[in-house]
Amino acid sequence: MTEQVGGAASGVKKRAWYGSVWRFFASVKLTIFVLIALALSSIIGTVIEQNQPIESYYIEYGERWGDIIRTLQLDDMYHSVWFVAQLVLLMINIIACTYERFPPKWRSLLRKVDDFDPSIIDRFSNREAIELGATLGRARDRVIEVLRKNRYKIKLDRSQGDEVKLYASRGLIGRFGSDITHVSLFVIIIGAIYGSFWGYRDFRPILVGSMIRVPDADFALRLDKFWIDYYDTGQIRQYNSLLTVIEDGKEVLTKQIWVNEPLYYKGIRFYQSSYGTSWNRIKEAEIALKRLDSNKVDPPFSVKWGEVSKVPGSKYSVRLVGYVSDFAFDERTRTVFSKSGETNNPAVQIEVYNGEDLIARPWLFFNFPGLIHAIPGTQYDLVLMGFRTIPYSGISITKDPGTNVVWVGTGIMGIGFFLAFFVYHRRIWVSIKASGNGTIVRMGGVINKNPLGFEREFKDIVEAVKETDSRA
Amino acid sequence: MTEPKVIMSLMFFTMAFAFYAATALFYIGYWLLRREWIGQTATIMAYIAALATTMVLIARAGESGHAPFSNLYESMILFVWAITIGYLWLEHRYKIKVIGAFVMTISFLAVLSASLLPYRFKSVEPLNPALQSKWKWLVGILEPMGLERYAIGWLDFHVFTTFIGYAAFAIAFGLSIMYLLKERSEARKKGNFLVDSFPDTRILDELSYRGIAWGFPFLSLGIISGAIWANYAWGTYWSWDPKETWSLITWFVYAAYLHARVTRGWRGKKSAYLSIAGFIAVVFLYWGVSFILPGLHAYA
Numbered sequence: 001m002t003e004q005v006g007g008a009a010s011g012v013k014k015r016a017w018y019g020s021v022w023r024f025f026a027s028v029k030l031t032i033f034v035l036i037a038l039a040l041s042s043i044i045g046t047v048i049e050q051n052q053p054i055e056s057y058y059i060e061y062g063e064r065w066g067d068i069i070r071t072l073q074l075d076d077m078y079h080s081v082w083f084v085a086q087l088v089l090l091m092i093n094i095i096a097c098t099y100e101r102f103p104p105k106w107r108s109l110l111r112k113v114d115d116f117d118p119s120i121i122d123r124f125s126n127r128e129a130i131e132l133g134a135t136l137g138r139a140r141d142r143v144i145e146v147l148r149k150n151r152y153k154i155k156l157d158r159s160q161g162d163e164v165k166l167y168a169s170r171g172l173i174g175r176f177g178s179d180i181t182h183v184s185l186f187v188i189i190i191g192a193i194y195g196s197f198w199g200y201r202d203f204r205p206i207l208v209g210s211m212i213r214v215p216d217a218d219f220a221l222r223l224d225k226f227w228i229d230y231y232d233t234g235q236i237r238q239y240n241s242l243l244t245v246i247e248d249g250k251e252v253l254t255k256q257i258w259v260n261e262p263l264y265y266k267g268i269r270f271y272q273s274s275y276g277t278s279w280n281r282i283k284e285a286e287i288a289l290k291r292l293d294s295n296k297v298d299p300p301f302s303v304k305w306g307e308v309s310k311v312p313g314s315k316y317s318v319r320l321v322g323y324v325s326d327f328a329f330d331e332r333t334r335t336v337f338s339k340s341g342e343t344n345n346p347a348v349q350i351e352v353y354n355g356e357d358l359i360a361r362p363w364l365f366f367n368f369p370g371l372i373h374a375i376p377g378t379q380y381d382l383v384l385m386g387f388r389t390i391p392y393s394g395i396s397i398t399k400d401p402g403t404n405v406v407w408v409g410t411g412i413m414g415i416g417f418f419l420a421f422f423v424y425h426r427r428i429w430v431s432i433k434a435s436g437n438g439t440i441v442r443m444g445g446v447i448n449k450n451p452l453g454f455e456r457e458f459k460d461i462v463e464a465v466k467e468t469d470s471r472a
Numbered sequence: 473m474t475e476p477k478v479i480m481s482l483m484f485f486t487m488a489f490a491f492y493a494a495t496a497l498f499y500i501g502y503w504l505l506r507r508e509w510i511g512q513t514a515t516i517m518a519y520i521a522a523l524a525t526t527m528v529l530i531a532r533a534g535e536s537g538h539a540p541f542s543n544l545y546e547s548m549i550l551f552v553w554a555i556t557i558g559y560l561w562l563e564h565r566y567k568i569k570v571i572g573a574f575v576m577t578i579s580f581l582a583v584l585s586a587s588l589l590p591y592r593f594k595s596v597e598p599l600n601p602a603l604q605s606k607w608k609w610l611v612g613i614l615e616p617m618g619l620e621r622y623a624i625g626w627l628d629f630h631v632f633t634t635f636i637g638y639a640a641f642a643i644a645f646g647l648s649i650m651y652l653l654k655e656r657s658e659a660r661k662k663g664n665f666l667v668d669s670f671p672d673t674r675i676l677d678e679l680s681y682r683g684i685a686w687g688f689p690f691l692s693l694g695i696i697s698g699a700i701w702a703n704y705a706w707g708t709y710w711s712w713d714p715k716e717t718w719s720l721i722t723w724f725v726y727a728a729y730l731h732a733r734v735t736r737g738w739r740g741k742k743s744a745y746l747s748i749a750g751f752i753a754v755v756f757l758y759w760g761v762s763f764i765l766p767g768l769h770a771y772a
Contacts, residue, residue, distance in 0.1 A: 028735045032728045039724035039753070046714040046765055078712050192710070201708065231598045238601045259601040260626075260705045271707040396707040406709060410696045417689040449685075452566070452678055 026096035034090045041086065045077035091189065094182050102179060109175055113156045113167050118431040121444035126458040129442045130466055131435070139432050139439040140164045146464045150457070152428065166430035175448065177420025184416050187409030195402025205341075205392040207278050211246065216399065217268055219247040224254070226275060226393040239272050241393040267399055274394030279325040279338040281305065285348050286386040287364070289314055293379045300385040308353070314380060315354060322349030323387070327365065336363065348384055350374070424449045426457070441465060478596055481531035484524050485549070489583050491521035492552070496580035499572035506669060511569045518560060518576060525553040536596045539624060541631035542603060544762060545594040548586035550631070551758075554639030555579045558686075562643065562679070570669050571679075574646035582642075602705055603627050626701035634694030637687045638754055641726070644683030645751035648744040651676040655741060677740060680747055681733060688726050695719050714765035718757040725750040 024030060048057075048069065057075060058066035073080035121127055132139050144154055147168045156167035204212050206223040213220050225242040238258045245253040245265050255263045263270040288300040289311050303309035308319045324338040327345040336349070345367055352360040352375055362374040364384040374382035428445040443462060447454035498514030501507075528549050532540035540546040559575045562568075606625035614620045654673050657664040670676065698716070699709040710716060729746040732738035 028731050029738070031731045032735065032738060035724045035728035035731065039721045039728070042717055042721045042724070045712065046717045046761075050712065078717075233598070235598055236601060237598070238604065258604075260605045260701075262704065262707070269707060271705075273707065398707045400708070403703065403709060407700070410699075413692065413696075417692060421685045421689050450678075450682070452675065452682075 022096065022100075025092055026100040027093075028097065030093050031090070031097065034086055034093060038086050038090070041083060042078075044074060048074050048077070050078070051076055087189070091186070094185065098179065098182060105175070109172060115158060116156070116165060116167060116429060118163070118165065118429075118442065121429050121431060121442050124429075124444035124446055126446065126455060127442070127444035128458070128462045129440060130462065131438055131440055132465070133438040136162065136164060136432060136434045136439055139441060140166070142468045143430055143432065143441060143443075143465055146461055146468065147428065147430075149464070150461055152426070162434040164430075164432040166432070167427070168430070169425065169427040171423045171425045174419045174423030175425050177416050177418070177423065179416075181413055181416030181420055184409045184411075184413035187412055188406050189409075191402040191405030191407075191409055193402070194405060195400040199398065199400035199402065201400075202397040203273065203394060204397060205274075205276065205278075205394050207281060207390045207392045209390075214268060214397065217266060219245055219252070219266065221270065221395070222246055223393050223395075226391050228275075239275060239393075241272055241395065243270060243395075267401065269398050271396040271398070272393065273396040276341055276392055276394065277325070277343065277389035278323075278392055279341045279343075280323060281390055282320075282323045282348070283388040283390055285320050285323075285350075285384060285388075287311075287318065287350070288383045288385050290370075290381040290383050291379060292381055297383060303350070311382070316375060316380070317353045318382065319351040319353070320348060321351055321361070322363075323347070325389075327363070343389070346387065348387060350382070352382070424454070426454060428458075428461070478532075478535055481528050481535055484527040484531055485587070488521055488524035488528055488549075488552075489587055491517055491524055492576070492580040492583045495521050495572070496577045499569065499576050503570050503573035503669065504666075514569065514572055514576075515560075515563065518556065518563075518572065521579075522553070522556045522560060525549060525556060529553060532596075536598075537621065538599055539628045541628055541635075542599060543593055543595075543597070545586055545589050547631060547635060547758075548582055548589075550635045551638055551642075552579050552582045552586070554636050555582070555642050558639055558643050558683075566675075566679070568671050568675075570671075571647065571650065574650055575643050578642050578646055599627075605701055605705065626697060626704070630694060630697040630701055633690050633697060637689075637691035637694055638758060640683045640687030640690060641747075641751050641754050644680040644687060644747050647676050647680035647683060648747040648751075651680060651744045652741065652748075655744075673740070677744070680744070684726055684729060684747060684750070688723075688730065691719070691723060691726070695723065714761050715757070718753065718761050722750060722753040722757050725753050 052075060054066075054070060054075060057069045061069065069075055072082070077083055132142075134142065140157075140159075143166060144157070147154065147166070150170070152168035152170045154166060154168045156165060158165045200216065202215055206212050206221065208223055208226055211220050211222040222244045223241055224244055225240075227240050229237040229240065231237050240256055240258045242254065242256050243263050244251050245263075253263075253265060257263045257270060257272050259272050262272075282305060284302050284304045286300040286302050289298040290296070291298075298313055301309055301312055303318055303320045305320055308317050310317045322336070323346070324336060325341065325343045325346050326339040327347045328337055328339040329335075330337060336347075339345075345365065347363045347365045349361060349363050351358055352362065360374065360376060362372045362382075364374060364382060365371050366384050366387070369383045370381060374380075425448045426445060427447075428443060431442045433440050433442075443458075443465075445454065445458050445461075495514060495517040498510055498517055502511040502514050529540050529546075532546060532549070536542070541550060555575065556579050559572065559579070562575075563572065604625075605627045606623045610623040610625070611620045614623050650667075650670055651673055654667045654670045654676060657667045658673060695716075698719075702711070702716075703709040725746060729743055729750060732743040732746055
């Protein structure tokens with residue numbers, strides 16, 4: 001930064017241009033404006049619901065506002081270009097401010113004090129002149145003793161003829177609290193960015209007894225059990241899942257998880273996040289034979305998932321092959337699927353056999369019996385009387401390698417805050433001069449923060465110096 | 473509808489309510505009439521009110537079997553308790569009683585609004601699954617002594633630090649309002665009966681800064697402990713939930729305040745306005761988000 005001013009006019013002009021841009025980025029006023037802008041703009045995202053399908057904004061806010069929301073990315077505001085730009089601007093501002101202010105601060109604070117002009121003492125608002133009966137040497141010892149008792153470090157102790165000069169300070173490190181806090185913000189943001197690029201967040205419902213492959217990892221996870229604990233009053237106490245990690249076909253680890261107690265394995269965390277019943281599988285179905293001629297329904301029989309059961313009182317048998325909890329049909333692909341996880345319109349699919357021959361693959365609707373004639377061309381129909389669902393546990397899966405970096409950042413922030421808000425830099429200058437039989441002690445002091453507290457401390461120090469004199 | 477279970481805490485609450493009303497009245501009386509005995513009575517009332525609030529918290533913990541930080545009503549009492557303790561410390565240290573007319577009035581208004589909460593925000597409930605966050609290491613230490621039910625966890629730490637922060641901001645808010653009143657009368661160079669007894673603007677500004685210098689690290693600690701807890705409970709340390717976002721908004725405003733105080737042209741009046749804006753953000757963060765914006769923090 002010790003660039004020499006060039007002789008050419010163009011050079012001067014360029015420097016001026018550079019200078020004003022630099023001053024803009026290195027000013028604390030910019031910090032204040034960006035912080036206020038961040039505060040105000042963050043409100044928008046709490047008013048407009050985030051991460052909804054884009055159509056829903058048009059439905060709720062109309063065409064014009066819908067366009068504005070889409071253009072300004074207000075549907076995912078905290079990741080929008082302009083919001084992130086504010087954060088980037090804040091970071092540039094912190095770098096520029098630190099670059100501008102930190103080196104001179106470091107130099108001036110750590111410079112060794114060899115001597116000072118005693119007249120500076122008269123410029124401090126905290127100053128006091130006291131007369132002591134002690135000799136110069138003893139007065140010096142007393143002042144040093146009092147300062148040390150108040151945990152000051154004596155930085156200068158210099159005798160010049162009939163004058164002794166002392167300089168003492170305490171809490172210098174507090175001056176660097178703000179810089180440490182700024183560094184910690186950087187670490188936190190780096191951790192957040194790292195995690196968002198190299199991590200993921202996923203959700204998997206796992207049926208009890210079934211297994212899933214864990215994304216981006218070389219192991220699988222099995223849900224052994226899911227259950228809910230209750231208080232005596234009937235309120236829900238806790239949701240629990242028993243999970244087993246399976247690696248290379250072997251069970252490596254079994255753990256019970258609940259809300260607030262995830263499973264952690266190889267950098268990936270598994271959380272209890274929801275539960276429900278399966279939407280595409282059941283344990284078994286209860287089906288009954290209906291005789292259309294007499295409109296009579298036989299007692300039901302049960303058929304297990306994937307298995308075949310004989311239909312009592314007939315020559316047919318059925319195999320249970322499909323289930324959806326909320327029936328829907330995709331015209332284009334001609335497939336059946338479940339519209340939701342709710343049991344709104346449950347239906348099972350069966351294969352009907354006459355001996356070895358497959359004669360039909362009807363869907364039986366629980367809410368609409370008889371909608372599809374299950375055994376076409378006969379006087380028989382099949383009715384879905386009931387079914388047994390399988391519970392699932394909704395497991396959130398997250399991998400965020402940046403988390404530990406964020407925690408390191410918050411730790412640094414804690415140190416920074418402690419130094420910035422609770423450690424004050426106090427400095428006291430003392431001049432002791434022989435006068436007649438005794439001495440005149442002049443003291444002056446400053447603090448960087450908490451001046452009201454320092455006023456008391458300074459008075460106490462002065463009183464203590466006086467007191468030691470009266471004791472002697 | 474009163475459950476027999478909450479009778480003790482309700483009794484202490486009624487007592488606290490009465491004493492806060494008296495405290496606020498006496499401090500305002502001291503401010504307007506400037507009689508020494510009124511001020512002394514006000515201080516005594518404030519100490520009794522603080523004691524009653526402490527008792528509400530203790531009784532409530534006994535009744536619910538967990539630290540009394542789990543719903544809006546309990547958190548309001550914690551808020552009032554912290555403001556009162558903070559104020560009494562301030563009065564003890566600086567002996568400026570007229571501040572009580574502003575700060576203890578905030579305490580009274582907070583108690584009043586807590587008493588007006590609908591029943592469902594007051595009831596004693598066992599902790600729901602997401603709020604069970606006891607520290608396992610602490611449970612491990614206390615278990616051999618049979619004291620494991622006294623173990624605390626993220627919920628307690630998070631709520632406690634956050635509310636120390638809120639209370640410090642509330643005190644700073646009262647002081648900033650006093651600062652602006654005093655500043656206006658000083659600028660006009662005309663004495664004003666109402667503000668003559670206020671301390672210097674220099675002192676008001678400094679004390680309100682001290683409030684924020686306590687509130688800001690505690691709010692940050694609240695946000696960070698919330699993030700750590702969220703990482704355990706929800707699987708992510710930050711999800712831009714309205715409560716989280718508003719805590720960040722508040723954090724931004726007070727960060728702006730701290731930078732304003734070291735910037736020429738932003739000291740004094742403008743930073744006092746920022747302190748007031750910050751407290752409005754706190755009120756919205758605390759009550760507005762709970763009642764208006766739905767989210768993961770819906771329960772408190």
